[in-house]
Amino acid sequence: MFLTRNTQPVTRKYMIKLVDIHKSFGQQKVLDGLNLDIEDGKTTVIIGGSGGGKSVLLKHIIGLLKPDSGQVFVDDIDIASLNDKGLNEVRKKFGMLFQEAALFDSMNVMGNVAFPLREHTRKKEKEIREIVRERLKAVGLLGVENKMPSELSGGMRKRVGLARAIAMHPQIVLFDEPTTGLDPVMTEAINELIVETQKNFDLTCVVISHDVQSIFTVGHKIAMLYKGRIIEYGTPEKIKMSSNPVLRQFLSGSLEGPISVI
Amino acid sequence: MNKIAATVDNFGRAILENIEEMGRILILFLSVLAWMARPPLKLRLIFKQMEFVGVKSIFVVVLTGTFTGMVMALQGYYGFRMFNAESLVGSTVALGMTRELGPVLTALMVTARAGSAMAAELGTMRVTEQIDALYVMAANPVKHLIVPRVIAGVIMLPALTIVSDFMGILGGYFVGVPVLGINSGAFINNINKLVDLGDIYNGLIKAAFFGLILSVVGCYKGFNTTGGAEGVGKATTEAVVLAAISILISDYFLTAIMF
Amino acid sequence: MFSISTEAKVGLFVLVALIILGYMSFRVGESGFGVKKGYQVNVVFDNAAGLERDASVQIAGVEVGRVEGISLKDGQALVTLRVLPSVRLEKDVEAKIKSYGILGDKYVDIVPGTEGEAYIVAGGDITRTERQADIDKLLSKLGYIAADVLEVTASLKKVVGSVEGEANLKAIIENTRSITENLDRIVTQNDEKLNLMIANLGEASTEMRKAFAALNSVVRKIDSGEGTIGQLVENKDAFDNLNQTLASLRDITDKINEGKGTIGKLINDEETVDNLNEGLKSIDKSMEGIEQYISKAEQFKTFLSYRGEYLFDSSEGKGYFDLTIRPNEDKFYLLGVVADPRGRRTVTDTTVGGTTTRTEKRERDELLFTAQIGKRFKDIALRGGIFESTGGVGIDYFAFDDSLQLTFEAFDFNSDKNAHLKAYAEYRFLKHIYLSAGWDDFISNEGRESPFVGFSIKFEDEDLKYLLGSVPIPN
Numbered sequence: 004m005f006l007t008r009n010t011q012p013v014t015r016k017y018m019i020k021l022v023d024i025h026k027s028f029g030q031q032k033v034l035d036g037l038n039l040d041i042e043d044g045k046t047t048v049i050i051g052g053s054g055g056g057k058s059v060l061l062k063h064i065i066g067l068l069k070p071d072s073g074q075v076f077v078d079d080i081d082i083a084s085l086n087d088k089g090l091n092e093v094r095k096k097f098g099m100l101f102q103e104a105a106l107f108d109s110m111n112v113m114g115n116v117a118f119p120l121r122e123h124t125r126k127k128e129k130e131i132r133e134i135v136r137e138r139l140k141a142v143g144l145l146g147v148e149n150k151m152p153s154e155l156s157g158g159m160r161k162r163v164g165l166a167r168a169i170a171m172h173p174q175i176v177l178f179d180e181p182t183t184g185l186d187p188v189m190t191e192a193i194n195e196l197i198v199e200t201q202k203n204f205d206l207t208c209v210v211i212s213h214d215v216q217s218i219f220t221v222g223h224k225i226a227m228l229y230k231g232r233i234i235e236y237g238t239p240e241k242i243k244m245s246s247n248p249v250l251r252q253f254l255s256g257s258l259e260g261p262i263s264v265i
Numbered sequence: 266m267n268k269i270a271a272t273v274d275n276f277g278r279a280i281l282e283n284i285e286e287m288g289r290i291l292i293l294f295l296s297v298l299a300w301m302a303r304p305p306l307k308l309r310l311i312f313k314q315m316e317f318v319g320v321k322s323i324f325v326v327v328l329t330g331t332f333t334g335m336v337m338a339l340q341g342y343y344g345f346r347m348f349n350a351e352s353l354v355g356s357t358v359a360l361g362m363t364r365e366l367g368p369v370l371t372a373l374m375v376t377a378r379a380g381s382a383m384a385a386e387l388g389t390m391r392v393t394e395q396i397d398a399l400y401v402m403a404a405n406p407v408k409h410l411i412v413p414r415v416i417a418g419v420i421m422l423p424a425l426t427i428v429s430d431f432m433g434i435l436g437g438y439f440v441g442v443p444v445l446g447i448n449s450g451a452f453i454n455n456i457n458k459l460v461d462l463g464d465i466y467n468g469l470i471k472a473a474f475f476g477l478i479l480s481v482v483g484c485y486k487g488f489n490t491t492g493g494a495e496g497v498g499k500a501t502t503e504a505v506v507l508a509a510i511s512i513l514i515s516d517y518f519l520t521a522i523m524f
Numbered sequence: 525m526f527s528i529s530t531e532a533k534v535g536l537f538v539l540v541a542l543i544i545l546g547y548m549s550f551r552v553g554e555s556g557f558g559v560k561k562g563y564q565v566n567v568v569f570d571n572a573a574g575l576e577r578d579a580s581v582q583i584a585g586v587e588v589g590r591v592e593g594i595s596l597k598d599g600q601a602l603v604t605l606r607v608l609p610s611v612r613l614e615k616d617v618e619a620k621i622k623s624y625g626i627l628g629d630k631y632v633d634i635v636p637g638t639e640g641e642a643y644i645v646a647g648g649d650i651t652r653t654e655r656q657a658d659i660d661k662l663l664s665k666l667g668y669i670a671a672d673v674l675e676v677t678a679s680l681k682k683v684v685g686s687v688e689g690e691a692n693l694k695a696i697i698e699n700t701r702s703i704t705e706n707l708d709r710i711v712t713q714n715d716e717k718l719n720l721m722i723a724n725l726g727e728a729s730t731e732m733r734k735a736f737a738a739l740n741s742v743v744r745k746i747d748s749g750e751g752t753i754g755q756l757v758e759n760k761d762a763f764d765n766l767n768q769t770l771a772s773l774r775d776i777t778d779k780i781n782e783g784k785g786t787i788g789k790l791i792n793d794e795e796t797v798d799n800l801n802e803g804l805k806s807i808d809k810s811m812e813g814i815e816q817y818i819s820k821a822e823q824f825k826t827f828l829s830y831r832g833e834y835l836f837d838s839s840e841g842k843g844y845f846d847l848t849i850r851p852n853e854d855k856f857y858l859l860g861v862v863a864d865p866r867g868r869r870t871v872t873d874t875t876v877g878g879t880t881t882r883t884e885k886r887e888r889d890e891l892l893f894t895a896q897i898g899k900r901f902k903d904i905a906l907r908g909g910i911f912e913s914t915g916g917v918g919i920d921y922f923a924f925d926d927s928l929q930l931t932f933e934a935f936d937f938n939s940d941k942n943a944h945l946k947a948y949a950e951y952r953f954l955k956h957i958y959l960s961a962g963w964d965d966f967i968s969n970e971g972r973e974s975p976f977v978g979f980s981i982k983f984e985d986e987d988l989k990y991l992l993g994s995v996p997i998p999n
Contacts, residue, residue, distance in 0.1 A: 086837040091403040105394040292841030295834030424541035
């Protein structure tokens with residue numbers, strides 16, 4: 004009587020399925036019965052206000068946080084009920100680009116990108132170096148292998164972070180506000196990179212962002228998170244046409260509307 | 266009346282929080298034990314930490330050890346002179362250093378130097394999401410970050426303590442014999458006669474415990490940092506204070522158990 | 525530029541530390557006197573009190589060896605010495621135990637023998653020992669002497685010390701003086717009379733000799749039955765009377781022995797004796813009862829323990845706080861609370877329109893309770909009762925003087941999942957401190973099986989008093 008595996012049809016459309024997720028921190032309810040399906044092989048952008056629980060949602064997908072109630076299915080496995088051992092197996096399907104890239108300060112670029120390879124594969128050092136160079140090339144960075152993270156610019160750090168995220172050729176890559184803190188040109192470059200990478204590596208991508216410009220560039224599907232639930236979900240065209248006042252206000256950046264700015 | 270109730274309430278909560286924290290530190294320690302038992306150990310990381318905790322602390326430890334020995338010799342001399350027992354200064358310095366001051370002072374110095382750095386390093390890694398990154402890459406942070414530090418602490422503290430003991434006795438000798446004019450033969454003979462191997466070894470066992478405490482506490486505080494740069498600063502301070510207090514308290518119990 | 529690798533630095537430092545440790549150990553340790561250098565010699569002392577292993581062996585104040593062992597042999601102390609090979613001991617050397625000063629450490633002093641004697645071979649014996657002036661004996665004798673002196677001085681003080689005594693003494697001295705004065709005067713005044721007295725005395729003694737001769741003849745007369753006294757002594761009748769009296773006396777005691785008469789009955793009756801014996805026995809028994817009660821009270825012990833367990837696979841900790849009450853050796857009660865962060869999980873299935881949804885509820889940070897009764901049979905203890913707020917049983921096996929404990933527990937026999945089985949070993953590696961390792965919930969069908977390591981602290985109520993109360997004096 005295993006609870007962790009559900010039998011579903013073989014022609015599955017969804018890579019990640021969030022069912023009725025509730026999560027509070029103390030008195031504050033962050034996720035309130037959230038449901039969301041994330042399509043296989045597509046990029047889904049989750050938008051929402053700052054501090055609206057987007058990061059919390061992302062952390063649930065990769066099991067860094069556990070829901071108070073509800074289930075998170077990744078590739079049909081309920082990761083909320085897994086122990087650490089099982090969770091680590093699931094996490095090998097993931098790559099993640101953190102907001103500030105979260106490169107290890109104590110290692111150079113080579114060490115950072117090679118880290119998951121050295122950790123989880125028995126590849127020879129030469130082979131690992133080859134893969135690292137290949138990944139760095141894929142993100143448009145070559146010749147920085149021996150630099151330390153502190154010597155890199157913000158955009159370069161993000162690229163290295165992405166190279167590290169795709170080092171193991173994962174099925175899913177999560178992006179935590181990939182364009183925050185970058186100038187418009189760099190923002191565009193990173194967006195392009197996400198699109199390219201998604202295509203080249205055949206990835207399922209989940210991007211959380213509040214940068215309106217980026218949303219329509221990278222997203223195949225867009226989901227709006229508001230007050231702990233997904234209030235709107237659909238293609239970029241559908242989102243653009245939406246009459247939902249919350250979404251309208253968010254996209255136009257107006258102060259007038261249901262979203263209160265203290 | 267409400268004020269009193271609130272005070273009692275806060276007091277009780279503070280105690281409970283402390284107990285809870287002790288429990289969490291213990292759990293962290295147990296998880297370190299568990300991960301230590303699971304090869305492969307990251308030898309390179311361990312060596313790096315050993316260099317940081319041990320090799321780079323030699324200078325401060327030599328300095329504190331030497332001067333402590335010198336001061337003890339000087340103070341002891343004035344006391345023992347009243348009984349015409351100046352030659353006991355050597356064994357007093359040696360016993361004091363090997364049993365208590367060597368391990369405790371070394372531990373306190375290393376806490377200030379390396380324990381704080383552990384808290385700051387891990388704290389920074391926490392607030393910049395590097396620890397989350399480890400989790401995401403299915404790499405356990407306890408294994409990668411904490412185990413090497415704890416192993417380094419447990420191994421290097423006794424090594425530093427030996428140096429401290431030796432320098433303390435040497436310092437005591439140089440104050441005692443050439444400066445204060447104690448007979449050198451009596452000085453050394455009394456050390457040989459009154460100091461046991463057990464005194465040295467028990468001091469080293471203590472040092473290993475202190476190494477464990479300062480590294481586990483430093484890592485715990487760093488690992489559980491919240492709140493950005495300010496949080497890192499707070500974690501560092503708390504780590505030093507908690508580790509120093511724990512070292513002094515556990516010193517009493519270790520002495521009660523061992524000697 | 526020349527640079528050293530991390531590994532080399534660390535290695536070098538550890539090496540230096542080990543060399544210093546080795547040097548210090550060499551200087552202070554027993555290895556200071558060449559460990560296996562020299563040969564063994566045995567010597568038997570009446571009393572080796574205060575002599576310790578590694579004590580010095582000296583000739584004329586020069587160290588020539590160390591005491592290697594002290595053991596008991598036929599009620600005496602067999603001391604094994606290890607003596608430098610360059611030092612040869614003659615067969616007639618003499619060994620004594622001496623001490624440095626009154627309070628100093630003891631050492632063995634060897635007085636050289638006669639030159640030309642044969643040498644003692646390795647493993648041989650020193651036969652001559654001197655019973656040393658034991659400092660303890662000396663002190664105790666000194667004590668006696670002091671006590672005597674004290675007594676004497678005390679009584680003297682009583683006589684002399686008080687005002688009355690002083691007056692008396694003065695009077696005595698005064699009297700003595702006046703007596704001697706008088707004596708002097710009498711003697712000088714009565715010189716003639718005294719001479720006469722002495723002459724008289726001489727005469728008197730001559731008279732006395734005559735009187736004794738007369739007495740002698742009287743006694744002889746009595747002996748031969750002459751005169752009244754002689755008749756009494758020699759009279760047969762009187763003697764017979766005496767004999768008869770004695771005979772009747774014997775008769776009475778015989779009767780008593782045979783159980784005749786009241787006293788005889790009392791003494792000779794078996795029942796009386798039995799009664800008496802019984803009475804004594806019952807007193808004995810009640811004494812035993814009291815003894816048992818007292819020893820029970822001594823056996824009554826309570827233990828406080830805390831155990832933390834870290835579960836590998838869920839990366840979470842479990843805490844146990846237990847109070848064990850042990851009224852006697854083979855019975856105990858265990859009360860406690862368990863903090864299990866995994867909490868209890870309840871799963872409910874709801875079927876709506878053919879699709880089953882499963883909702884799951886976790887109660888985290890719930891405190892669970894333990895209440896068990898246990899009985900111990902030698903090395904095995906059986907426990908039953910409440911384990912983590914569910915019913916269960918457990919078995920413990922103890923080894924190596926209780927320092928190793930192997931435990932198996934089974935509880936939470938819920939119908940829809942496998943029972944919670946747990947097995948672990950716990951080892952005491954320091955006083956009060958234990959480490960444990962085992963497997964929790966190892967037949968779980970919910971994926972909760974996990975290896976764990978644990979750490980526990982156990983205190984007996986006495987220990988607690990010791991640790992918290994009195995400061996032990998470091999030796």
